[in-house]
Amino acid sequence: MDWQAIWLSVRLAVSTTLILLAVGMPLAYWLAFSPHRWKFLVEAVVALPLVLPPTVLGFYVLLAIGPRSPVGALYARLTGGMLPFSFQGLLVASVLYSLPFTVQPVAAAFAAVDRKLVEASWCLGVSRLATFRRVIIPLALPGVATGAILSFAHTMGEFGVVLMVGGNIAGVTRTVSISIYDQVQGLNYGAAAETSLFLLAVSFTVLALTYALQRRVWALWPMS
Amino acid sequence: MANELTCRCRKRLASGFELSAELRLPLAESPVTVLFGPSGAGKTTLLRLLAGLDRPDDGAITFRDSPWYDGQRAICLPPQQRRAVFLFQDCALFPHLTVAANVEYAARRETARRLMDVFGLAELADRFPRALSGGQQQRVAVARALAAEPALLLLDEPLSALDAAARARMRHDLRRMLLSGGVPSILVTHDRMEAVALGDWMAVMVDGRIRQAGPVQDVFRHPADAQVAESVGVENVLPAQIVSHHSGLLTVAVGAAQLQCVDSGETGPVVACIRAEDVALTRDSPRDSSVRNRLPGRVLSVIPEGPLARVELDCGVPLVAVITAQSAAELQLKPGDDMCAVVKTTAVHLTT
Numbered sequence: 001m002d003w004q005a006i007w008l009s010v011r012l013a014v015s016t017t018l019i020l021l022a023v024g025m026p027l028a029y030w031l032a033f034s035p036h037r038w039k040f041l042v043e044a045v046v047a048l049p050l051v052l053p054p055t056v057l058g059f060y061v062l063l064a065i066g067p068r069s070p071v072g073a074l075y076a077r078l079t080g081g082m083l084p085f086s087f088q089g090l091l092v093a094s095v096l097y098s099l100p101f102t103v104q105p106v107a108a109a110f111a112a113v114d115r116k117l118v119e120a121s122w123c124l125g126v127s128r129l130a131t132f133r134r135v136i137i138p139l140a141l142p143g144v145a146t147g148a149i150l151s152f153a154h155t156m157g158e159f160g161v162v163l164m165v166g167g168n169i170a171g172v173t174r175t176v177s178i179s180i181y182d183q184v185q186g187l188n189y190g191a192a193a194e195t196s197l198f199l200l201a202v203s204f205t206v207l208a209l210t211y212a213l214q215r216r217v218w219a220l221w222p223m224s
Numbered sequence: 225m226a227n228e229l230t231c232r233c234r235k236r237l238a239s240g241f242e243l244s245a246e247l248r249l250p251l252a253e254s255p256v257t258v259l260f261g262p263s264g265a266g267k268t269t270l271l272r273l274l275a276g277l278d279r280p281d282d283g284a285i286t287f288r289d290s291p292w293y294d295g296q297r298a299i300c301l302p303p304q305q306r307r308a309v310f311l312f313q314d315c316a317l318f319p320h321l322t323v324a325a326n327v328e329y330a331a332r333r334e335t336a337r338r339l340m341d342v343f344g345l346a347e348l349a350d351r352f353p354r355a356l357s358g359g360q361q362q363r364v365a366v367a368r369a370l371a372a373e374p375a376l377l378l379l380d381e382p383l384s385a386l387d388a389a390a391r392a393r394m395r396h397d398l399r400r401m402l403l404s405g406g407v408p409s410i411l412v413t414h415d416r417m418e419a420v421a422l423g424d425w426m427a428v429m430v431d432g433r434i435r436q437a438g439p440v441q442d443v444f445r446h447p448a449d450a451q452v453a454e455s456v457g458v459e460n461v462l463p464a465q466i467v468s469h470h471s472g473l474l475t476v477a478v479g480a481a482q483l484q485c486v487d488s489g490e491t492g493p494v495v496a497c498i499r500a501e502d503v504a505l506t507r508d509s510p511r512d513s514s515v516r517n518r519l520p521g522r523v524l525s526v527i528p529e530g531p532l533a534r535v536e537l538d539c540g541v542p543l544v545a546v547i548t549a550q551s552a553a554e555l556q557l558k559p560g561d562d563m564c565a566v567v568k569t570t571a572v573h574l575t576t
Contacts, residue, residue, distance in 0.1 A: 114316070116312045116314070116316040117316050117318060117319075119275075119277050119303070119310065119312075119316075120310065120312060120316040120318075121318075121329070121330075122277075122302070122303040122304055123275055123276075123277070123303045123304075123308065123309045123310040124309055124329060124330035124368070124369070124372045124374075125304050125307055125330050125372055125374075126304065126329070126330050127304060134329075135318060138320045139319070139320055
């Protein structure tokens with residue numbers, strides 16, 4: 001089994017999930033509570049990675065972070081490195097690719113929190129940010145956990161975007177699914193089977209965990 | 225400092241309903257104000273505007289000289305800065321927090337502890353809201369609100385989620401709790417008994433407008449117009465003294481007469497509420513003046529109202545009867561007649 005690729009995928013998935021939680025929660029809050037009339041446009045943009053072929057998404061990301069683009073140029077000036085075919089570049093692509101997997105369940109969970117509880121908290125003199133932390137997050141925790149788990153699993157298995165943006169550099173951009181592809185190309189079916197089984201087990205565990213959370217198999221707290 | 229709340233604001237809702245409320249509340253004289261009116265009158269909408277949960281289209285709200293909202297100066301304080309705590313109909317307790325954590329949510333620990341002791345919540349401290357009865361949830365909600373040391377309490381039909389028996393019990397407790405905090409309260413209700421039992425001051429709202437405001441008994445006794453009279457429903461609100469308890473019945477003295485009514489455990493000075501429709505008139509003068517539920521009096525005026533007639537009497541206390549125009553004609557009622565008002569025992573409602 002290609003442990004190097006597995007370790008790389010886990011690092012990529014954990015980093016992506018953490019960034020997505022930080023970026024996705026404010027975005028989900030805005031989508032859940034803003035009365036803005038053009039909100040549907042943002043919703044459509046967030047959902048794009050669900051329907052766009054990974055190669056198309058990867059192509060645009062590659063253009064956007066390339067050394068001649070403003071983003072790429074800025075990155076080069078700040079760090080002296082380049083984003084394409086690097087771990088950081090993969091991270092940018094993965095965050096965009098998994099955005100809907102975080103934002104959609106989290107926004108749904110936020111919207112399901114009883115509006116009166118939020119207003120009650122505001123009236124008691126508690127700020128919007130503190131209300132978010134003390135009322136909305138705890139009550140939406142199963143949704144937040146679902147979003148995090150799905151993003152993790154989705155990043156673990158991604159292939160097309162990684163190939164477009166990161167290529168196939170061992171220890172830098174060769175993730176699990178690319179390693180499997182490599183092994184199959186090299187007719188190394190035994191190794192491919194082992195790695196595939198590992199990915200299957202991870203995916204199943206993660207999905208079982210998600211559905212269990214939604215069914216409240218382990219109640220986090222008693223709810224009315 | 226003017227210790228009052230003034231509100232003059234307009235708000236049009238998406239449904240087309242338009243609220244245009246003008247109100248001046250003297251906070252010192254009226255610890256508890258009742259915002260009274262039929263459902264759909266805009267009471268909850270007004271309460272939300274006061275809390276800062278919704279923004280008026282135009283107007284001004286001033287609380288103790290500080291502007292909460294001013295359409296012209298573009299001032300609109302967020303709820304956090306108004307400290308007008310809104311109590312929702314269903315209490316809106318945080319389901320993921322225990323009773324103690326709910327009360328302490330926006331309060332200093334000592335304040336919260338003291339209020340939990342006062343409201344008898346100490347033994348419920350570790351329970352979650354869903355394990356509480358409706359009355360207990362209500363007590364927690366009031367304790368949580370008072371613990372935050374608010375400037376104003378806004379209660380939206382606080383007793384409507386309770387069953388009838390609990391409601392009667394809580395009515396008394398609620399008034400005590402509201403007064404204990406020393407915080408002025410505005411309470412929305414469409415229940416006459418609740419208005420009389422809980423309020424000092426009363427504002428009647430009909431079709432998005434405040435039609436009348438004043439001390440509760442004045443509003444009941446002298447409705448400003450027919451619509452207010454119709455919405456308050458009880459024309460006769462009479463101060464009474466309890467005379468005796470006897471086999472489930474209670475006798476009270478109203479003016480010179482005595483009324484019998486169902487005993488529901490009242491003590492002290494009470495108020496007898498009688499709907500004008502429940503007062504019948506007869507010409508027989510009572511042979512014995514101690515006969516109960518008969519009030520001898522003199523007709524002051526007879527006002528025809530379509531098929532009905534509104535008769536005002538002086539029975540030592542002012543009394544209003546609404547009878548059919550037909551019986552008024554048969555009785556040949558005219559001002560100055562001596563009549564006798566008869567009220568069924570079950571038609572007399574006592575409140576404290």
